[in-house]
Amino acid sequence: MKPTEISNPDYFHKVVDCQWACPAHTPVPEYIRHIAAGDYTGAYMINWKSNVFPGILGRTCDRPCEPACRRGRVEDEPVAICRLKRVAADYKDDVKHLMPKPGAARNGKRIACIGAGPASMTVARDLAPEGYEIIVFDQDKLSGGMMRTQIPKFRLPETVIDEEMGYILDLGIEFRGGQRIDSLKSILDQKFDAVFVGTGAPRGRDLELPGRTEAAANIHIGIDWLSSVSFGHIDKIGKRVVVLGGGNTAMDCCRSSRRLGGEHVTVVVRSGFEEMKASPWEKEDAMHEGIPILNWLVPKEFKHQNGKLTGVVFEKVKAVFDAKGRRDLVPSGEPDTLIECDDVLVAVGQENAFPWIEKDIGIEFDRWGMPKVDQTTFQATIPNVFFGGDAAFGPKNIIWAVAHGHEAAVSIDKFCRGEDIADRPPPNTNLVSQKMGIHEWTYDNGVSNDLRYKVPHKETAIALKSIKTEVELGFDPKLGFSEAQRCLNCDVQTVFSAKLCIECDACVDICPMDCITFTDDGEESDLRARLLAPAGNLTQDIYVQDGLRTGRIMAKDEDLCLHCGFCAERCPTGAWDMQRFTLEMTHAGHGCRSKA
Amino acid sequence: MSYLAKPKFHHPAIETNDLGFTHRDYEGSISTLCAGCGHDSISSAVMRACFELSLPPHRIAKLSGIGCSSKTPTYFLGQSHGFNSVHGRMPSVLTGANLANRDLIYLGVSGDGDSASIGFGQFAHSIRRGVNMVYIVENNGVYGLTKGQFSATSDQGSKSKRGVVNTDSAIDLVATALQLGATFVARSFSGDKTQLVPLIKAAIEHRGAAFIDCISPCVAFNNHEGSTKSFDYVRDHNAALNRLDFITGREPITAEYDPGTTQVVRMHDGSMIRLAKLGADYDVHDRIAAMNNLHTRQADGEIVTGLIYMADESSDLHDHLGTINQPLNELNAPELSPGAKTLESINAALR
Numbered sequence: 001m002k003p004t005e006i007s008n009p010d011y012f013h014k015v016v017d018c019q020w021a022c023p024a025h026t027p028v029p030e031y032i033r034h035i036a037a038g039d040y041t042g043a044y045m046i047n048w049k050s051n052v053f054p055g056i057l058g059r060t061c062d063r064p065c066e067p068a069c070r071r072g073r074v075e076d077e078p079v080a081i082c083r084l085k086r087v088a089a090d091y092k093d094d095v096k097h098l099m100p101k102p103g104a105a106r107n108g109k110r111i112a113c114i115g116a117g118p119a120s121m122t123v124a125r126d127l128a129p130e131g132y133e134i135i136v137f138d139q140d141k142l143s144g145g146m147m148r149t150q151i152p153k154f155r156l157p158e159t160v161i162d163e164e165m166g167y168i169l170d171l172g173i174e175f176r177g178g179q180r181i182d183s184l185k186s187i188l189d190q191k192f193d194a195v196f197v198g199t200g201a202p203r204g205r206d207l208e209l210p211g212r213t214e215a216a217a218n219i220h221i222g223i224d225w226l227s228s229v230s231f232g233h234i235d236k237i238g239k240r241v242v243v244l245g246g247g248n249t250a251m252d253c254c255r256s257s258r259r260l261g262g263e264h265v266t267v268v269v270r271s272g273f274e275e276m277k278a279s280p281w282e283k284e285d286a287m288h289e290g291i292p293i294l295n296w297l298v299p300k301e302f303k304h305q306n307g308k309l310t311g312v313v314f315e316k317v318k319a320v321f322d323a324k325g326r327r328d329l330v331p332s333g334e335p336d337t338l339i340e341c342d343d344v345l346v347a348v349g350q351e352n353a354f355p356w357i358e359k360d361i362g363i364e365f366d367r368w369g370m371p372k373v374d375q376t377t378f379q380a381t382i383p384n385v386f387f388g389g390d391a392a393f394g395p396k397n398i399i400w401a402v403a404h405g406h407e408a409a410v411s412i413d414k415f416c417r418g419e420d421i422a423d424r425p426p427p428n429t430n431l432v433s434q435k436m437g438i439h440e441w442t443y444d445n446g447v448s449n450d451l452r453y454k455v456p457h458k459e460t461a462i463a464l465k466s467i468k469t470e471v472e473l474g475f476d477p478k479l480g481f482s483e484a485q486r487c488l489n490c491d492v493q494t495v496f497s498a499k500l501c502i503e504c505d506a507c508v509d510i511c512p513m514d515c516i517t518f519t520d521d522g523e524e525s526d527l528r529a530r531l532l533a534p535a536g537n538l539t540q541d542i543y544v545q546d547g548l549r550t551g552r553i554m555a556k557d558e559d560l561c562l563h564c565g566f567c568a569e570r571c572p573t574g575a576w577d578m579q580r581f582t583l584e585m586t587h588a589g590h591g592c593r594s595k596a
Numbered sequence: 597m598s599y600l601a602k603p604k605f606h607h608p609a610i611e612t613n614d615l616g617f618t619h620r621d622y623e624g625s626i627s628t629l630c631a632g633c634g635h636d637s638i639s640s641a642v643m644r645a646c647f648e649l650s651l652p653p654h655r656i657a658k659l660s661g662i663g664c665s666s667k668t669p670t671y672f673l674g675q676s677h678g679f680n681s682v683h684g685r686m687p688s689v690l691t692g693a694n695l696a697n698r699d700l701i702y703l704g705v706s707g708d709g710d711s712a713s714i715g716f717g718q719f720a721h722s723i724r725r726g727v728n729m730v731y732i733v734e735n736n737g738v739y740g741l742t743k744g745q746f747s748a749t750s751d752q753g754s755k756s757k758r759g760v761v762n763t764d765s766a767i768d769l770v771a772t773a774l775q776l777g778a779t780f781v782a783r784s785f786s787g788d789k790t791q792l793v794p795l796i797k798a799a800i801e802h803r804g805a806a807f808i809d810c811i812s813p814c815v816a817f818n819n820h821e822g823s824t825k826s827f828d829y830v831r832d833h834n835a836a837l838n839r840l841d842f843i844t845g846r847e848p849i850t851a852e853y854d855p856g857t858t859q860v861v862r863m864h865d866g867s868m869i870r871l872a873k874l875g876a877d878y879d880v881h882d883r884i885a886a887m888n889n890l891h892t893r894q895a896d897g898e899i900v901t902g903l904i905y906m907a908d909e910s911s912d913l914h915d916h917l918g919t920i921n922q923p924l925n926e927l928n929a930p931e932l933s934p935g936a937k938t939l940e941s942i943n944a945a946l947r
Contacts, residue, residue, distance in 0.1 A: 073608070074605050439600075447605065449603075449604055504632040504633075504634065504786075504815065505786070509636055509640035512606060514607050533607040533610060533611075536609070549828070550831060560607055562603055562605060564600075564603055566599075566600075569599060570631045570632065570636075572631045572633075572816075573632070
């Protein structure tokens with residue numbers, strides 16, 4: 001096998017599974033260590049730099065980091081990364097003085113951001129301190145976009161949104177709330193240097209079934225209904241509610257219904273429970289509030305009487321897989337089910353909608369009606385128009401929108417300076433030894449045996465009384481510390497230097513996970529089979545170094561390494577060292593510009 | 597400044613043996629030896645051998661004397677019986693324990709100071725009596741605990757870390773064990789577990805005195821240029837006689853082996869060891885040839901390792917003394933006090 005090239009920043013970045021999985025590449029272990037040390041402010045600022053909305057994301061993130069977390073492979077459950085982020089946000093001191101200042105001098109460039117959701121606001125945050133004049137437009141009076149309108153207050157209190165929007169609005173940007181943009185052309189006519197479109201995926205899918213029009217008064221589109229609830233336009237719902245759909249919007253709909261008078265709320269999903277799009281924890285929270293989730297039922301008809309909805313008829317289906325392994329839902333042959341109800345919430349998906357973009361101004365769309373947007377630069381077919389968030393590639397989530405925003409801001413910054421936007425700035429990386437003395441490291445290398453801690457919840461009876469009562473109480477500092485200690489510090493890398501190695505086997509003997517093998521060289525597939533412990537996880541690299549005196553190689557399976565540093569503690573010659581790998585994404589500004 | 601305890605987590609796909617144990621279940625408490633000590637590798641090899649043989653830890657007794665090597669039984673087989681005896685006195689304590697309970701597996705762990713100096717006599721007599729045991733000397737050729745003086749196994753002419761040349765001639769424990777009548781004699785190297793683990797397994801299965809001299813570099817005081825017990829020196833001068841494969845009795849030998857290159861040796865319990873010969877034709881059953889070979893290779897500056905000698909037939913102290921098969925702790929009043937009639941007949945026989 002070719003010796004591992006650790007100077008390639010991707011190599012150690014991949015070992016930090018959480019950071020690699022995070023679209024914004026938040027340095028997770030680093031902020032978790034700050035939390036363990038009680039430095040919540042530091043932890044918050046690390047997050048703020050990467051993901052802009054730590055308080056919001058600490059409550060609502062889709063957490064791509066957690067399924068990736070190495071701890072989940074070592075034992076049952078990953079570190080509660082998301083809720084630790086909330087700990088940082090909850091317990092930090094005043095951070096205002098740590099925030100960037102509005103650009104000292106304007107650089108004369110004007111940028112329009114359409115929509116005030118996570119993507120647009122990230123663009124605004126990255127560019128404002130650089131001297132850009134930013135004007136953000138939104139149809140709603142307040143900024144935040146879907147974070148404010150679609151996420152119920154019992155999951156995300158308004159104060160958290162206000163605070164984190166405030167940090168951005170304070171950067172000297174101009175926010176034009178309540179101003180809906182109905183024409184991109186009108187914006188382009190205003191001669192902005194660049195336009196960023198972050199308008200999300202604002203249209204909820206409807207279900208055209210028999211009875212839809214007759215019973216329309218009691219059938220609501222999920223995201224529109226949530227938004228009306230959020231603005232206080234709707235404050236009650238029928239006693240019996242059926243929610244159609246299996247995503248996170250469906251979970252927000254059913255839980256909101258429970259708080260607005262719904263006594264018998266049922267979620268009905270076409271697919272099986274496991275395949276539902278909703279995050280497992282959101283399903284759990286819904287069921288905890290006494291909401292049954294029924295699976296394998298496809299809605300067939302809305303029943304109504306005298307213009308009033310009476311129920312929904314469902315056909316029972318089962319999954320059948322064809323030769324290619326594709327799933328098809330076919331009727332199971334069982335009799336149809338009628339679920340009686342007073343209201344139906346349709347949460348079967350969201351779509352993009354660009355009726356406000358004129359077809360003749362140069363923005364090209366693909367055959368699915370999505371704008372043609374470059375995957376890395378986020379540039380549209382008009383060079384000074386950029387898309388990001390759900391508006392770019394369809395519905396995803398907040399953290400992806402933030403990541404898009406950062407990249408689009410880099411593009412806009414380079415574009416405005418006449419640089420090649422395809423030339424992307426590399427991340428800023430570093431690798432530093434953590435050795436402080438014999439058996440002493442800058443990080444706490446003892447491995448906690450604790451299982452994942454549950455976040456305390458408000459008592460259900462009280463929580464259900466008001467739509468504004470936050471259900472999750474968050475970890476207190478003590479629980480937060482214990483959970484933080486579960487982090488394996490995967491960013492502290494095991495770095496091997498073959499020329500120092502005397503092949504004494506001390507590292508092999510001490511490694512609790514049997515990660516390290518000294519053996520004859522071979523092809524990767526052959527080598528994986530010959531290691532001390534099976535190395536079957538092909539998504540995880542084998543760290544290989546040659547140049548040993550006996551002609552063998554050192555092969556370390558990165559998959560299950562606890563980063564406990566025992567190999568380095570036991571190494572008599574310092575051939576193993578624990579070195580902290582830091583990777584910081586380059587955002588808009590000085591660092592991203594061409595050196596030439 | 598001591599080490600943290602080893603994390604409890606293990607590889608989720610870790611191998612288990614016939615008893616359902618993983619190799620981690622054969623661990624002891626965390627080692628306090630210097631980082632990189634060869635002795636820790638030997639501990640690891642002992643754990644691996646016991647794991648692979650599926651030995652119930654509570655059927656093993658580990659005994660040692662004093663020294664770095666004699667500390668090691670704390671660091672392996674935490675669930676086994678242990679006795680840390682007086683300096684150089686492990687062989688007597690082991691002999692006594694073995695006489696009292698022949699059902700346990702005895703691991704005598706000692707060092708070059710413990711066995712070649714203060715306990716040299718004890719070592720000699722336990723070997724010549726044929727006590728059924730595995731006697732491992734973790735041989736680093738230096739007094740590590742007292743900061744690096746030459747030991748009795750340091751080669752004449754080798755240099756200490758401070759540059760002093762050793763003028764005394766060395767005791768070769770392998771040659772001594774062969775001369776004293778050990779029925780299983782091997783030498784190995786802590787840095788070569790593929791050789792060491794099968795040797796320990798074979799030694800455990802061997803009935804009688806099994807002696808393994810294991811060269812174990814002292815990274816703190818004897819791993820420098822001029823040392824003959826350093827990792828580099830041993831690797832450069834290692835003349836391995838054979839490669840061992842230990843086959844437990846349950847597995848049939850399927851492959852055919854060319855008799856010129858492979859020797860299959862049956863152990864008393866029915867298990868087999870397959871020896872792949874690496875050098876010239878060498879018969880592990882020929883004691884005189886083994887002694888000659890040892891001295892010849894040594895004169896050429898080579899370190900002979902591998903299975904050096906194993907007796908065709910072996911017996912142990914219990915056979916020699918005709919002791920009762922049962923462990924003494926299982927003997928009850930009827931056996932211990934057979935009554936006046938039996939006493940009379942004994943007395944009559946002595947008249």
